[in-house]
Structures are given as C-alpha cells and as structure tokens.
Amino acid sequence: xxxxxxxxxxxxxxxxxxxxxxxxxxxxxxxxxxxxxxxxxxxxxxxxxxxxxxxxxxxxxxxxxxxxxxxxxxxxxxxxxxxxxxxxx
Numbered sequence: 001x002x003x004x005x006x007x008x009x010x011x012x013x014x015x016x017x018x019x020x021x022x023x024x025x026x027x028x029x030x031x032x033x034x035x036x037x038x039x040x041x042x043x044x045x046x047x048x049x050x051x052x053x054x055x056x057x058x059x060x061x062x063x064x065x066x067x068x069x070x071x072x073x074x075x076x077x078x079x080x081x082x083x084x085x086x087x088x089x
Contacts, residue, residue, distance in 0.1 A: 002014075004034055007027065007030065007031065007034075008031065008034070011027050011028070011031060014027050015027045037087065040083055040086060040087045041087065043083055044080065044083055044084065044087070047076055047079055047080045047083065048080070050076055051073060051076050051077065051080070054069050054072060054073045054076070055073060057069060058070065058073070
C-alpha cells in the first residue's frame with residue numbers, strides 16, 4: 001500500500017509511475033482531497049478544544065452568561081456534526 005505522505009513528498013514520480021503503468025489516476029485531485037481532509041480534521045480538533053473550554057467554564061458561570069455559553073456550545077456541537085458528516089463523504 002502506498003503511504004499518502006510519499007505522494008505528498010514526491011507527486012511527480014507517482015504521476016510518472018501511473019502513466020508508465022497505464023493507470024488512470026489524478027494525483028493532483030488526490031492531493032486536493034487529502035488537503036481538504038487534513039483541514040477538516042484540524043477544524044474538528046479546534047472545535048473539540050473550544051467545546052472543552054466552554055464546557056469547563058459553564059459550572060463557574062451564572063445567569064445570562066451561562067445561557068449564552070450553552071447556546072454557543074450547542075452551535076459548536078452542530079458545526080462539529082456537520083463537519084463530521086462532510087469528512088465522512
């Protein structure tokens with residue numbers, strides 16, 4: 001199995017090898033998808049960190065601040081769900 005890291009490091013050699021073996025593959029598109037996936041995973045990590053930060057602060061808050069934090073947490077969870085769905089596609 002080919003490691004995506006190898007393709008990232010030397011895409012031209014994989015393009016040439018595919019051409020030589022008459023394999024129809026779009027290495028540039030593969031790298032675009034890989035980059036988008038990496039970006040989405042980074043966004044998921046950032047969302048999880050923000051959710052944790054807000055979740056830890058909620059017990060210390062009261063009244064409107066607490067309500068606002070809960071609304072923000074709910075929005076983050078929805079964004080996380082949408083992003084997870086996108087990553088799975």
